[in-house]
Amino acid sequence: MTAINAPRDRYNAVWIIFFILGLGTLLPWNFFMTATMYFTSRLKDPQSEDTANQTLNSTVPGVDTRNVLESKFNNVMTLCAMVPLLIFTCLNSFIHQRIPQKLRISGSLTVILVVFLMTAVLVKVDVTPLSFFCLTMIKIICINSFGAVLQGSLFGLAGMLPASYTTPIMSGQGLAGTFAAFSMICALASGSALQDSAFGYFITACVVILLAILSYFVLPQMDFFQYHLECNGSRPSGDEENKMDLLRKGNTVCVVLSDSPGEKRPVVSLTEEDTKSTPSVIGIFKQMWVMALSVCFVFTVTIGTFPAITVEVKSTVADGGAWDTYFIPVSCFLLFNVMDWAGRSLTGVCMWPGKDSMWLPTLVGLRLVFVPLFMLCNVQPRSYLPVLFSHDAWYIIFMILFSFSNGYLASLCMCFGPKKVAQHESETAGAIMAFFLSLGLALGAALSFAFRIMI
Numbered sequence: 150m151t152a153i154n155a156p157r158d159r160y161n162a163v164w165i166i167f168f169i170l171g172l173g174t175l176l177p178w179n180f181f182m183t184a185t186m187y188f189t190s191r192l193k194d195p196q197s198e199d200t201a202n203q204t205l206n207s208t209v210p211g212v213d214t215r216n217v218l219e220s221k222f223n224n225v226m227t228l229c230a231m232v233p234l235l236i237f238t239c240l241n242s243f244i245h246q247r248i249p250q251k252l253r254i255s256g257s258l259t260v261i262l263v264v265f266l267m268t269a270v271l272v273k274v275d276v277t278p279l280s281f282f283c284l285t286m287i288k289i290i291c292i293n294s295f296g297a298v299l300q301g302s303l304f305g306l307a308g309m310l311p312a313s314y315t316t317p318i319m320s321g322q323g324l325a326g327t328f329a330a331f332s333m334i335c336a337l338a339s340g341s342a343l344q345d346s347a348f349g350y351f352i353t354a355c356v357v358i359l360l361a362i363l364s365y366f367v368l369p370q371m372d373f374f375q376y377h378l379e380c381n382g383s384r385p386s387g388d389e390e391n392k393m394d395l396l397r398k399g400n401t402v403c404v405v406l407s408d409s410p411g412e413k414r415p416v417v418s419l420t421e422e423d424t425k426s427t428p429s430v431i432g433i434f435k436q437m438w439v440m441a442l443s444v445c446f447v448f449t450v451t452i453g454t455f456p457a458i459t460v461e462v463k464s465t466v467a468d469g470g471a472w473d474t475y476f477i478p479v480s481c482f483l484l485f486n487v488m489d490w491a492g493r494s495l496t497g498v499c500m501w502p503g504k505d506s507m508w509l510p511t512l513v514g515l516r517l518v519f520v521p522l523f524m525l526c527n528v529q530p531r532s533y534l535p536v537l538f539s540h541d542a543w544y545i546i547f548m549i550l551f552s553f554s555n556g557y558l559a560s561l562c563m564c565f566g567p568k569k570v571a572q573h574e575s576e577t578a579g580a581i582m583a584f585f586l587s588l589g590l591a592l593g594a595a596l597s598f599a600f601r602i603m604i
Contacts (some may be wrong), residue, residue, distance in 0.1 A: 156372040159594045164317050167307060168366045170254075171321025172328070173361025177261050177292045178230060179329035181285075182456060183482050185223060186333075187347040188285055192218040192278045195354045212497055217562050218282050223457050224598055230293045231452065231587070231594035237297035238587035242430060242580040248290030250302060257299035262358045264288050269351040270342055283327050299585035308579030310377050315567070315579075316497045319560040323490030328357075330482035337478060348550060380572070433578050437569040440504070441582060443513045444562035445589035449556045450516045452593025454523045457601055459548070463529045466541045480545055484554040492556025496564060504565035513558050520550045524604050531604045560584070 158164060181188075192217055241253070268288060276284070307315045332353060337347035368374055394572065434441065459481050465472035502508035525537040526544045566582040567575045 153572075156376055158371070158373040160360050163368070164312070166368050166371075167314055168305070168317035169361050169364040170303055170322040170432065171318035173258060173510075174296060174303060174318070175320075175322040175325040176329065176354055176357055177265060177296060179326040179486070180332075180351065181230075181267075181289055181292070183326075183333045183478075184350060185226075185331045185456075185460065186487075187272075187343055187350075188341055189219045189222055191276075191281045192216070192222060194278070197318050199504055210298045216278075218278055221564040222257050223460060224601065225286065227287060227452065227457055227594040227597055228423065231291045233294040234297045234300075235343065235390065235587045237294045237302045237593035238580075238584045240579070241298050241583045242577070245375075246577075248304065253298050254306075255300045255362060255570060257295040257302075257361045258358060258365065259414040261292055262294045262355060262362070263601065264291050265351055265355045267356060269348055269355065269602050273340075297583075300587075301580045304563065304567075304583040305576040305579035308575035308582075309380075309572075310374070312568050313497065313562050315564045316493070316560060318495065319493040319556070319563055320490065323486065323493040323511075323556055326486030327483070327490050328353075330478065330486050334475065334478050334483060343533035348364070398453065402568050410487055416442045430577060430581065433570050433574050437578055437581070438564045439510055440566040440569060440586040444559055444566070444582060445585040445592070446513050447555060447559045447562065448586055448589030449592040449596065450519060451551075452590050452594040453600055454482065454520055454593075455551075456596035457527055458523050458604070459485075461601075462526050462544055464525075464541050465539050466526055476541070480541065480548060484545065484548050487558035487589045488532070488549050488552035492553040492558075495557055496560040500561060502561075504568060509558070509561060509565075512554070513562075516554055516558070520600065523551075524546050524600065528604050534604050 236336055271281075271284065298557070303318055304315065307318055332350055336343075336350055339346060460477055462477070464473055464476040464479070464480075467476060502512075522538070523544075527536050527539050538547070563582055563586070567578040570578045
């Protein structure tokens with residue numbers, strides 16, 4: 150994307166900052182999701198010996214010997230994460246024009262940082278399993294509520310920049326999962342006590358979130374970023390306001406072209422921006438509904454199976470050795486996040502199919518096949534369906550295709566959505582896309598209960 154008289158993104162600084170902010174957006178949720186071994190170890194019955202070092206695996210194949218808190222933790226955790234995410238993303242779509250962007254982003258990051266510090270402290274505090282379960286769910290609700298505001302605000306902000314600047318957010322989110330999974334594997338490999346590893350695990354997350362906060366405060370200093378905000382009618386203050394007056398007097402016109410050759414966004418002058426009314430959410434949705442529903446469906450399928458079903462697949466190759474310990478951390482969490490990150494990052498160099506092609510929603514719909522494929526893997530315990538894909542290799546192949554398609558197709562939808570509307574409507578369009586992304590997450594969380602019961 151290019152613009153007349155637009156300053157360049159020197160050293161790709163703005164791109165890197167958006168990448169770090171994307172990393173900070175999903176890192177909290179991914180750290181909670183991949184730390185299930187630690188959380189469930191705290192939920193075991195008090196009379197159980199050496200609970201801190203036990204895993205989720207049942208000792209009797211096909212029989213679930215876990216207590217209610219352990220067995221329902223993954224499903225309840227996903228639901229407590231996705232429902233607040235949906236509600237607050239919806240609220241952000243309507244109130245983002247009334248609450249300052251700086252407050253929404255920096256405030257959300259600060260609250261998430263405080264909650265993670267509390268989580269790290271709680272590692273060293275003994276509480277009953279029920280109290281720990283309730284506190285964990287409250288923290289998950291809190292993190293995802295503010296995470297929703299943060300995510301919606303970031304996608305709205307990226308919508309005002311060239312289309313390629315949505316990619317670093319998506320790529321950063323993909324790295325968040327990879328970073329969390331790798332950290333969990335390192336904690337297992339260290340051989341230290343589970344609670345000691347968890348403490349370092351959560352402190353690491355606090356450091357990354359703090360880095361995201363500092364990066365956001367640097368962002369307004371970038372000329373490239375300020376230029377695009379001004380072209381979208383954002384109201385600066387002080388000296389920046391005087392610069393805007395000079396631009397208006399000079400009748401400067403911001404002409405923004407699409408990343409795709411031959412396509413262009415509507416041309417809007419700075420003086421015309423002042424006469425624009427507040428963008429209609431319904432009107433904008435009518436222009437981009439295909440992209441919105443597509444990203445919703447992508448994440449409905451993904452969260453419907455990951456991690457509620459995929460985390461319960463048991464290895465048929467391992468026989469109590471090291472692979473048995475690392476099977477889920479590597480084949481489920483690390484592999485998913487690495488391939489998801491690869492898919493998200495690929496959109497930085499390749500955007501096929503195009504934003505008006507029917508191939509994109511078609512490919513999105515085809516991902517539904519992964520639901521029965523994973524259900525027919527060696528998920529244990531199970532009551533109804535047979536196991537058709539028992540070997541670990543089938544599970545790994547399905548996971549590679551599943552995660553890569555999730556990252557690539559979701560990133561395409563998020564990049565194209567705000568580019569289906571006029572430039573001055575981009576921020577609202579980005580917030581709407583974030584809402585439908587969260588809607589897909591919430592629908593997937595609800596469906597995960599039904600999918601698990603069917604097995």
